[in-house]
Amino acid sequence: MFKLPALPRLPSLDDVVTEFDTVLRTLAAPATSGRAHPDAQIDEAELDEVEKRHAAGLMRVNHSGEICAQALYQGQALTARDPANREALRHAAQEEVEHLAWTERRIDELGSHRSVLNPLWYAGSLAIGVTAGLVGDRWNLGFLAETERQVGAHLQSHLGTLPPQDAKSRAVVEQMYRDEMGHADLAVELGAAELPRPLKAVMGLTSTLMTSLSYRF
Numbered sequence: 574m575f576k577l578p579a580l581p582r583l584p585s586l587d588d589v590v591t592e593f594d595t596v597l598r599t600l601a602a603p604a605t606s607g608r609a610h611p612d613a614q615i616d617e618a619e620l621d622e623v624e625k626r627h628a629a630g631l632m633r634v635n636h637s638g639e640i641c642a643q644a645l646y647q648g649q650a651l652t653a654r655d656p657a658n659r660e661a662l663r664h665a666a667q668e669e670v671e672h673l674a675w676t677e678r679r680i681d682e683l684g685s686h687r688s689v690l691n692p693l694w695y696a697g698s699l700a701i702g703v704t705a706g707l708v709g710d711r712w713n714l715g716f717l718a719e720t721e722r723q724v725g726a727h728l729q730s731h732l733g734t735l736p737p738q739d740a741k742s743r744a745v746v747e748q749m750y751r752d753e754m755g756h757a758d759l760a761v762e763l764g765a766a767e768l769p770r771p772l773k774a775v776m777g778l779t780s781t782l783m784t785s786l787s788y789r790f
């Protein structure tokens with residue numbers, strides 16, 4: 574028998590108030606980590622000014638990526654039709670908050686600042702997350718999986734260019750990479766659709782633009 578597709582889940586006022594609170598906390602308050610920071614037991618290395626600025630630029634990019642992750646997971650939570658999916662992704666979303674805390678601290682230790690463009694990345698990612706969610710859970714999850722894979726590729730490239738002696742930044746990036754791959758696998762397990770190749774290419778171009786701007790500003 575013909576079965577109508579499930580309607581999008583419309584967020585309640587409670588949801589909206591909760592998410593608005595999360596927005597303010599994400600952008601304004603320091604994030605905290607339940608797990609120990611991956612670099613907690615590692616000593617600060619000798620870095621010259623150029624190396625320090627480069628490492629800080631990469632950590633700023635990673636921090637902006639985590640701001641986007643907050644927005645995408647919120648979009649997912651606001652629109653997901655299947656409560657089991659929402660629940661399953663809650664743990665991944667919590668790990669994204671920890672990534673935010675790790676990168677925030679590392680930027681501070683390197684004597685630099687977070688991207689001034691973060692509110693813009695946040696708003697854009699939330700709009701994309703909600704739109705993907707309205708199209709359907711499979712597409713929302715597909716978008717999440719592809720984002721996690723692209724973030725993973727960026728993290729891998731950072732490991733190739735971070736100063737070799739900066740073991741603290743490397744430990745943070747390595748653990749984030751492992752977590753992001755776990756998030757991508759989870760989204761696939763939950764039924765993520767494989768996105769069309771042109772959409773993946775657009776996502777890649779957008780993230781290249783975002784990373785080069787966040788590195789500088």
Ligand SMILES: [Fe+2]
Pocket residue numbers: 639642668669672749753
């Ligand atoms: Fe992350």
Ligand SMILES: [Fe+2]
Pocket residue numbers: 642665669721752753756
């Ligand atoms: Fe992730």
